[in-house]
Amino acid sequence: MPEPISLIVFTAVGMSGAAGLRDISNRRSGLSDYAKYVTHEAKTLVEKNDRSLSMIGPRGAALSDLMDLKGEHSYRGWDGAEAPPVSSVALNRARELIMSLPSSIPNPELAVDPDDGAVSLEWYAGPSRIFSVSVGLSLRMACAGIDGTDSWHGVAGFDGTKAPDFVIQSIQRIIA
Amino acid sequence: MSSLPSGLEDRVHDAESLARFCTSSSWVAKTTGRIKHQAFLPAPDDDTSVYRVSGMSPVEISSHAEKHFVDPENQPHKHHGAAIVEARNVRAAGIDTLAHEGPPRHANLRGWPRHADPELQKSKRKEVATIIADKASFLAKS
Numbered sequence: 001m002p003e004p005i006s007l008i009v010f011t012a013v014g015m016s017g018a019a020g021l022r023d024i025s026n027r028r029s030g031l032s033d034y035a036k037y038v039t040h041e042a043k044t045l046v047e048k049n050d051r052s053l054s055m056i057g058p059r060g061a062a063l064s065d066l067m068d069l070k071g072e073h074s075y076r077g078w079d080g081a082e083a084p085p086v087s088s089v090a091l092n093r094a095r096e097l098i099m100s101l102p103s104s105i106p107n108p109e110l111a112v113d114p115d116d117g118a119v120s121l122e123w124y125a126g127p128s129r130i131f132s133v134s135v136g137l138s139l140r141m142a143c144a145g146i147d148g149t150d151s152w153h154g155v156a157g158f159d160g161t162k163a164p165d166f167v168i169q170s171i172q173r174i175i176a
Numbered sequence: 177m178s179s180l181p182s183g184l185e186d187r188v189h190d191a192e193s194l195a196r197f198c199t200s201s202s203w204v205a206k207t208t209g210r211i212k213h214q215a216f217l218p219a220p221d222d223d224t225s226v227y228r229v230s231g232m233s234p235v236e237i238s239s240h241a242e243k244h245f246v247d248p249e250n251q252p253h254k255h256h257g258a259a260i261v262e263a264r265n266v267r268a269a270g271i272d273t274l275a276h277e278g279p280p281r282h283a284n285l286r287g288w289p290r291h292a293d294p295e296l297q298k299s300k301r302k303e304v305a306t307i308i309a310d311k312a313s314f315l316a317k318s
Contacts, residue, residue: 069202079199080245080253081219111202111214115298122212124205128310132213132302140295144213144302151307153299 062098062107066091069119073112084117087137093160094119094135100163105171118142129174133167145170182280184228188273190264194226194283195237195315197245197255204256204314211259211312213305216285224285228275229260238318244279257316265311269304 072078073086098108098121108121118136131145133156143166144153156164178186188194196215198204203215218224227245229237242252263273272287289304291297 072201079219080197080247080255081225082221083219109205109212111212112200113214113217114200115217115220115301120212120214124208124210130213130306130310132306134298134302138295142295142299142302144299144306146303146306146310151303153296153303155293155295155299 058103059098059101059107062110063095065110066094066098066119069110069112073117078112079114081114083112083114086112086117086119090117090119090136093158094121096160097121097133097135097141097158097163097167100158100161102163102168105163105168106175123171123174125174131170131174141167143167143170145174147174180275180277182228182277184275184281186275188228188263188275188283190262190267192228192230192263192273193260194263194266194273194285195229195241195258195260196224196226196312197241197253197258198314199253199255201256203259209314209316211309211314213302213309215259215312216261216305216308217301218285218288222286222288223276224271224288226273226283226285227279228281228283229258234315234318237315240281244281255317257314259309259312260315261308261312266308269307271304271308 069086070091075085077083078085094110106123108123111120111122112118113120113134116136118134120132120134122130122132124130128146128148131143133141133143135141135158139159140155140157142153143156145151154166156166158164180186198215200214203212204210205212216224227240229240232240237258241255241258245253245255247253266273266285270287271285274284274286276282276284289297289300291300
């Protein structure tokens with residue numbers, strides 16, 4: 001009886017990472033029935049992973065930056081004062097917002113807010129042309145922007161699927 | 177004008193340079209070194225802590241942080257450099273700069289907007305902090 005997929009993944013990744021899994025999926029000759037089964041399952045996993053990465057596409061860099069935020073901001077007082085840690089809820093909601101952005105919107109720069117541990121997405125188009133939105137525990141996101149001598153602020157609701165029009169229009173204003 | 181223990185005047189002049197030590201690498205744009213507004217957002221006590229650094233060299237500013245920007249156990253806080261901004265630019269954004277020595281040369285940025293709606297309050301504070309950060313420059317740690 002073939003081992004479960006989880007054991008195959010554990011063995012491959014544990015031994016040599018994702019490259020090990022891809023190597024197993026590429027084997028061709030001199031295979032027993034069992035080895036052929038393992039190769040087939042590894043190939044299936046690699047194909048699923050590649051499809052996921054292609055769906056992430058140009059947002060991959062932003063999502064990678066998002067994951068990097070956790071290490072430095074995972075404990076209370078990371079700012080030298082009383083900043084709360086960045087929460088997994090805020091990170092997940094930030095990921096949802098990034099993935100909901102139209103392809104015409106460039107990737108944001110990311111930061112963590114010291115007042116409440118929210119994740120901030122910021123777009124910078126030059127001096128005095130900045131817009132940012134903070135994603136925290138609430139479904140309502142605090143936003144602010146400056147465009148030359150104009151500045152504005154507001155609150156936008158986000159249900160996790162469609163990026164708010166207020167956010168998209170603000171970004172388009174400063175990158176225009 | 178009376179003097180503080182540091183020897184500085186108790187009133188912060190518009191032309192004075194203020195240093196906000198950046199305790200998160202995410203507050204400084206990786207590619208350009210631009211200061212982001214998070215560097216100036218107030219702490220839960222509604223103050224933003226800064227140091228008056230006019231006339232100090234970059235090495236002296238770093239040394240000052242090592243000695244006075246410390247935790248309760250007197251260990252220096254980890255920081256990535258300083259956001260430098262003139263007091264006049266802080267005041268132009270509607271925030272005051274008030275000397276507050278405990279640590280030498282320490283001051284607070286005070287007067288952040290308030291609103292009963294927490295998200296609306298935060299959005300207004302983001303706007304103000306963005307205006308201030310837009311006038312700030314980054315001084316790498318020496």
